[in-house]
Amino acid sequence: MSRVYNFSAGPAALPETVLKQAQEEMLDWRGSGMSVMEMSHRGKAFLSIAERAEADLRELMAIPDRYKVLFLQGGATAQFAMVPMNLLRGKDLADYINTGAWSKKAIAEAKRYCRVHRVADTSEEGFTRAPAQEELSLSPGAAYVHYTPNETIHGVEFPYVPETGAVPLVADMSSSILSRPLDVTRYGLIYAGAQKNVGPAGLTLVIVREDLMGKPMAGTPTLFDYEVQAKAGSMYNTPPTYAWYLAGLVFQWLKGLGGLSAVGEINARKAQALYAAIDGSDFYHNPVEPGSRSRMNVPFTLADPALDPVFLAEAADAGLVTLKGHRSVGGMRASIYNAMPEEGVQALIQFMAEFERRHG
Numbered sequence: 001m002s003r004v005y006n007f008s009a010g011p012a013a014l015p016e017t018v019l020k021q022a023q024e025e026m027l028d029w030r031g032s033g034m035s036v037m038e039m040s041h042r043g044k045a046f047l048s049i050a051e052r053a054e055a056d057l058r059e060l061m062a063i064p065d066r067y068k069v070l071f072l073q074g075g076a077t078a079q080f081a082m083v084p085m086n087l088l089r090g091k092d093l094a095d096y097i098n099t100g101a102w103s104k105k106a107i108a109e110a111k112r113y114c115r116v117h118r119v120a121d122t123s124e125e126g127f128t129r130a131p132a133q134e135e136l137s138l139s140p141g142a143a144y145v146h147y148t149p150n151e152t153i154h155g156v157e158f159p160y161v162p163e164t165g166a167v168p169l170v171a172d173m174s175s176s177i178l179s180r181p182l183d184v185t186r187y188g189l190i191y192a193g194a195q196k197n198v199g200p201a202g203l204t205l206v207i208v209r210e211d212l213m214g215k216p217m218a219g220t221p222t223l224f225d226y227e228v229q230a231k232a233g234s235m236y237n238t239p240p241t242y243a244w245y246l247a248g249l250v251f252q253w254l255k256g257l258g259g260l261s262a263v264g265e266i267n268a269r270k271a272q273a274l275y276a277a278i279d280g281s282d283f284y285h286n287p288v289e290p291g292s293r294s295r296m297n298v299p300f301t302l303a304d305p306a307l308d309p310v311f312l313a314e315a316a317d318a319g320l321v322t323l324k325g326h327r328s329v330g331g332m333r334a335s336i337y338n339a340m341p342e343e344g345v346q347a348l349i350q351f352m353a354e355f356e357r358r359h360g
């Protein structure tokens, strides 16, 4: 068996130790005689898995009791609709910061439910930076302010948490959750599709302040009502049990590494090394303003785009895969989530230097 360094943006690499543990427990989960996939979600065994996962996530992120943690389906994309459905609470206006492809999708969906005010928009600059706090023209009457702390496609990350006063802040953390410590109390709601930094696809995490629930707009499907899901322990219907279990294994792995401050330091080192390699060469280029560069997704272009396919093919031969950039941005993208070891980033840096020597 040989495993590659997988730089996929999502679904993304998972920690090898987690996959091995899942493999060991595949046929017989701790003497139950069955796989987690075969268990009733209402049985004692799965409930213990579910509770443990939530407790570990609460510990890792220091989530206060007044926030509910939901394990849902539908991806971040379902949240693009569920957020306005649940958080408008009688209002007709929401503020959105537009910093890239994912913000744009969230805005388009929200417009089906309310008026959207773009409090800042970097589209005309090609989505190459996060706007500063002073640039945010917040509306006093907005039900909430939505932003994307890390734009997975453009490789833009906010270096700060927007200050929104009494208006709840909502964050799509699909590609940055658990990548570094954060202060949950700054947010009204955090959501994240699991397949980047948490676990397999099919699971969506929602962390929501209790007082924001309970006033869904008329017509909201029962399943999409946060309060219904909170009261049902995310089991109003059958939850994504296996993805929930695997996410739990990832949470334990993160605790074993020393929690989010330790993980954040590793991630900072990985990103710093890769950006230094890009900036130190005339052959590679990253278009993002240095203060807004993502620690998780690093897009870069080659001086000669005609070499793109050669780069991808030779990288794959060296065991470095899924480096092709998003079609809307072009070039390359290295996603270096928690599960990408430092050795993987070093191997990429070394390959890039060699490639430049041969083709630059």
Ligand SMILES: *Cc1c(COP(=O)(O)O)cnc(C)c1O
Pocket (backbone or CB within 6 Å): 010, 074, 075, 076, 077, 078, 102, 148, 150, 151, 152, 172, 173, 174, 175, 193, 194, 196
């Ligand atoms: C991947 C991604 C999404 C889409 O997630 P799905 O789970 O496919 O719906 C949304 N927002 C961000 C920031 C992402 O990285």
